[in-house]
Amino acid sequence: MASINTEYGRDLRKYGGFDFNACYNCGTCTAVCSLSTEEDSFPREMVRFSVLGMEDDIKSSLKPWLCYYCGECTTHCPQTANPGELMMSLRRWLTSVYDWTGLSGLLYRFLPATVTAMILAAAAVIAFSASRDFNLPEIMKAGHYFEMIAIGTVLAVIFIPNLIRMWWFTMLKPGIKVPAANYFKAAADLFIHMFTQKRARDCEDNNFRWLEHFLLVIGYLALLFTTVVLDWFSSSSLFVIILGYLVSAIVFIVTIDFVSGRIRKKKEVSRFSHASDWMFVVWLVLMGLSAFAVRLFIDLGWLENNLWLYLLHLTVLVQWALIIVPFGKWTHFLYRSFAMYFHSVKSQVK
Amino acid sequence: MNRKIGVYICHCGGNISDYVDVEKVKQAVVNDDGVFLAKTTMFACGDANQKEMVEDIRNNGLDGVIVASCSPKLHLLTFRAVSERAGLNKYNYVHANIREQVSWAHSDNKAGATDKAIQIVKSAIAKVRLAEPLMPFRFPAVKAVAIAGGGISGMRAALGLSDMGCPVYLIEKSPFFGGRTSQWDVLYTSGQTGGQMVSELYGELLKRENVKLLTGAEIISGSGNIGDFKLKVRVTPRYVPENCNGDKLNESIAACPVELPDEFNFNLTKRKAIYRNHPGQFPQTAVIDMTSCTRCGECEKICPEIDLSQEEEIIDINAGSVLVATGFDPYTPADGEFGYGLSDRVITLPEFKRLIELNDSGLVHKGRRVRKIAYIYCVGSRQPEGDNKYCSRYCCTSVIHSAIQAKKKFGDITGYHFTRGIRTYGKQELLYAESLKGGEIYLQSYEDDPPVVEVNENSLKVRINDILTGIREVSVEPDLVVLVTGMVPRADNSVGALFKLPKGRDSFFNEIHMKLRPVETVIDGIIICGACQGPKNITESVNSALSAAVKSFSLVNRGELEMEPIVATIDEETCEWCGACYEACPFDAIRKTVKGTREIAEINNSVCKGCGICLPVCPVDAIELTAYSNREIESMIDALAGSYPIMTTK
Incomplete structure (x- = not known):
């Protein structure tokens, strides 16, 4: 028997949820949702769990990840209870539940903590550069090594344990029995959803946003590959150089559109922005733009005299890799794909 | 014997003529004894035909008229009025129903339907031949209305009648006016307290010379009839005169050795045998409750004006109409119903409302601070078994409003509402939205699976299979359980019994027609209003009170009644x-x-x-x-069965 816990709702407000208490359970949100099905019906159920504070039920649910936030539910809600934004805050909350370090929750709930972390990261970059007497080639070399080490470490120390926790909360603890073979059979779904987010195309009138998002994911991953594996900044291959320009341009052009959407607030999906949302899109713009500029300055021979640009790029990179990627909104790339994967694993039982 | 009869046979568009050969009906009766003219018409009720009928009656001096058309429930009065307009006594009009009783009933047998229509028209002719002009009875009506019950409905009706210039006797059984309304604190939507509203009405009533206010007054017998009711009213004295007031009165009250539960506060507090009004109860003079007074004389020593020798008196009231506004009782839960009686922390909604008003800083009940409250809805209302199947209408709004008030007043309170679905209709819906947004928790169950209150030694637990959460069992441990009790008819049925007022299945007094005659009873001259008629909120009670006032007034204002x-x-x-x-x-x-x-x-x-x-x-x-003499009925039967072959089926 679940005991009603109104504290939970208060806590959820710090993750961005608001007014969901106004829900009078008409179910319009669920009826208009293009992704909700009879077996996996949301968001009303999630709103209800949030109001009553049924934490265990939310923790074990994959439903928050099944939503791709088109905002139809919020548009049609007669009580303006904002189910769409509630689903978003549940994803933030789940991210912090999966995170074994607890840092995710701290950064989501407490903005000053995020700001402090960002400042510390910047200070570390400056301090490191100073210790190397602001020697550009040395700093650039270190920057390149940092990227590789950061990716490996975040994956091993944060993501793998967190994914195991997610698996424990959503599959093992609720006692879902599936044959091991299902995990292989469903493996294809993991990659399809990770790289295409094809489910988002089923959201109402979402083809353009889906395309933008798809380009961003591909552009981002390609930029990562170009800088880390192909070592873009040191490469002399014309192909690599042009590829780098292309993918970094994709990253900042698409994200500039996302940022302007959040400023204009015309679409439901970009009407409400939590600090973590701002940080995610703004840092993507900075990443793409600064990488583009660094390479441009290299090609024009200006970088020697404009060390500050590389330091800016490195700062953005460090903040991104140590704060936003492991503990911020970046994780939705991973958790959502795995949620779709686990969902597929479960579905094959039936 | 009427010898100049006009017969009109209606097509009713085709409703009749599609199945009944109306021409054949006309031919079958046109030569009957006494029939002067027979016509068919597309719509008998249409303006053109009505005018034609008036001319026919006037020009030919018809002394009997028949329209064969729809049910008399629809148009009897229409054609009686046509007769009157033409100068013919309206009882010389007879209505024949060949639609509901013929064309609609026998659409499968046109020949048979036509035969039956002919028989029915012939029987109407037989009746109208013997019809006599009749005049309505007239008798005098006393221009005064007696109102039983001095709550919000009775007071507002009294004011309405007084405004129209009608003398009123407002008879209240308890020592104070104001009824249940005076017990309620801030009210939705006006924001006034019940007490303020009663005070406003009472102030107005005091100004009226044509209103006689009686407290401690009980109607002990009633006789007579519409226009001339004779009531005997026993008036209990107050024993405390107006000039015993202020400190002197307070000392007298303090000196009284008798202490008993104060029913105004639903026994949450105590009062003395001599007690003063609560704010919102009027008149403002104190009263001695002789049923518990020991006549020890302590109060008289302090305030010599107190006169324990006052005696009750019987007064006679003569009124043309009696308006019954005796109100309701809050439902009292049975022992053990949702833990009622098992724990002193399980209380009813009216008690809770008093509790909010009686506490100032922080809600305290029986010495405990209250922060979590479970409200259990529909207690004694909407029951699958027994008399109380009805919805009490006011409780959803009342409890949600009270919960909001408690939250505003005491701050740190969360309500858990165990509902059967919320019925905050109309503007009251805004309250529900406010409550939801304020973080109150709403749960819902089916009637056959109500919430369960567990009474433990030091705690309470309420659990419910919540249908809003996929029938999952959820629970809360509240500090206080409030049973949202509805309205039941007054246990004291003395007024109803006196006038033999009919009651509905819900045991409230019954009106003649819920929609069209909502305040009249089958006893002519006895009008009902307010919650004695069924659960109502104050707005609805006052609406019905004003309509009752007008209805009563219409019976007595001319000093004469027509029947x-x-x-x-x-x-x-x-x-x-x-x-x-x-x-x-x-x-x-x-x-x-x-x-x-x-x-x-x-x-x-x-x-x-x-x-x-x-x-x-x-x-x-x-x-x-x-108008229904043996001779008339027998002649109709003869016409139906005697002179025409019995209708045959195909």
Whole structure:
């Protein structure tokens, strides 16, 4: 028997949820949702769990990840209870539940903590550069090594344990029995959803946003590959150089559109922005733009005299890799794909 | 015997003529004895035909008219009015129903339907031949209204009647006016307290010369009939005069050794045998409750004006109409119903409302601070079994409003509402939205699976299979359980019993027609309003009170009443008074009287409704009904069955 816990709702407000208490359970949100099905019906159920504070039920649910936030539910809600934004805050909350370090929750709930972390990261970059007497080639070399080490470490120390926790909360603890073979059979779904987010195309009138998002994911991953594996900044291959320009341009052009959407607030999906949302899109713009500029300055021979640009790029990179990627909104790339994967694993039982 | 009869046979568009050959009907009756003219018409009720009928009657001096059309429930009054406009007594009009009783019923048999229509029209002709012009009875009506019940409805009705210039007796059984309303704190939507509203009404009533206010007054007998009710009212004295007030009164009250639970606060507090009004109760003079007073004289020592020797008096009231506004009782849960009686932390909604008003900083009940409250809805209302199947209408709004008030007043309170679905209709919906947004928790269950209150030694637990969460069991451990009790009829039915007021299945007083005659009862002259008639909130009670005031006033304002002349009549020669008719009459319209040396029955024309129930029970056939005499009915039967072949089926 679940005991009603109104504290939970208060806590959820710090993750961005608001007014969901106004829900009078008409179910319009669920009826208009293009992704909700009879077996996996949301968001009303999630709103209800949030109001009553049924934490265990939310923790074990994959439903928050099944939503791709088109905002139809919020548009049609007669009580303006904002189910769409509630689903978003549940994803933030789940991210912090999966995170074994607890840092995710701290950064989501407490903005000053995020700001402090960002400042510390910047200070570390400056301090490191100073210790190397602001020697550009040395700093650039270190920057390149940092990227590789950061990716490996975040994956091993944060993501793998967190994914195991997610698996424990959503599959093992609720006692879902599936044959091991299902995990292989469903493996294809993991990659399809990770790289295409094809489910988002089923959201109402979402083809353009889906395309933008798809380009961003591909552009981002390609930029990562170009800088880390192909070592873009040191490469002399014309192909690599042009590829780098292309993918970094994709990253900042698409994200500039996302940022302007959040400023204009015309679409439901970009009407409400939590600090973590701002940080995610703004840092993507900075990443793409600064990488583009660094390479441009290299090609024009200006970088020697404009060390500050590389330091800016490195700062953005460090903040991104140590704060936003492991503990911020970046994780939705991973958790959502795995949620779709686990969902597929479960579905094959039936 | 009427010899100049006009017959109009209606097509009703095609409703009749599609199945009944109306021309054939006309031909079959046009040459009947006494028929002067017979016509068919597309719509008898249409303006053109009505005008034509008026001209026909006037120009030809018709002395009997028949329209064969729809049910008399629809258009009897229409054509009676046509007759009157043409100068013909309206009782010389007879209505024949060939739509509901013929064309609609026999659409599968056109020939048979036509035969039946002919028979029905012929029987109407037989009746109208014998019809006599009748004049309505007229008798005097006393221009005064007695109102039983001095709550919000009674007070507002009294004011309404007084405004119209009608003398009013406002009779309140308890020592104070204001009723239940005076017990309620801030009200939705006006934001006033119940007390303020009552105070406003009372202040107005005091200014009226034509309103007689009676407290401690109980109607002990009632007789008479519409236009002339005679009431005997026993008035209990207050014993405390107005000049015993202020500190002197407070000291007298303090000196009183008798202490008993204060029913105004639903026994949450105590009062003395001598006590003053609560804010919102009027008059402002104190009163001594003689049922508990020991006549020890302590109060008299302090305030010598107190006069324990005052005696009750009986006063006679004569009124043309009686308005009953006796209100409701809050439902009292049974022992053990949702833990009621098992824990002193399980209380009812009215008690909770008093509790909010009685506490100032922080909600404290029985010495404990209250922060979590479970509200259990529909206690004593919407029950699957028993009398209380109805919705009490006011409780959802009232409890949600009270919960909001408690939150505003005490701050740190969360309500858990165990509902059966919320019915905050109309503007009250805004309250529900406010409550939801304020973080109150709403749960819902089905009637056959109510929430369960567990009473433990030091804690309470309420659990429910919440249908809003996929019928999952959820629970809360509250500091206080409030049973949201609805309205039940007053346990004290003395006024209803006195006038034999009919009650509905819910045991509230019954109106004649819920929609069209919402404040009249089958007892002529007795009008009902407010919550004695069924659960109502204050707005609805006042609406019905004002409509009742107008209805009462319309009965008495001309000083004279007109009644339908269709009543039972006694053949004085034949009647031998056996009492069978007296037993059968549902309206108390028959009594025994002495004519010469013989005892016979007598009909009270102002009470008789002409229902005819006394006719068949008379063993000597001494009763006739005006306009439905044996001769008329027999002639109709002859026409229906005697002179025409019985209708055959195909």
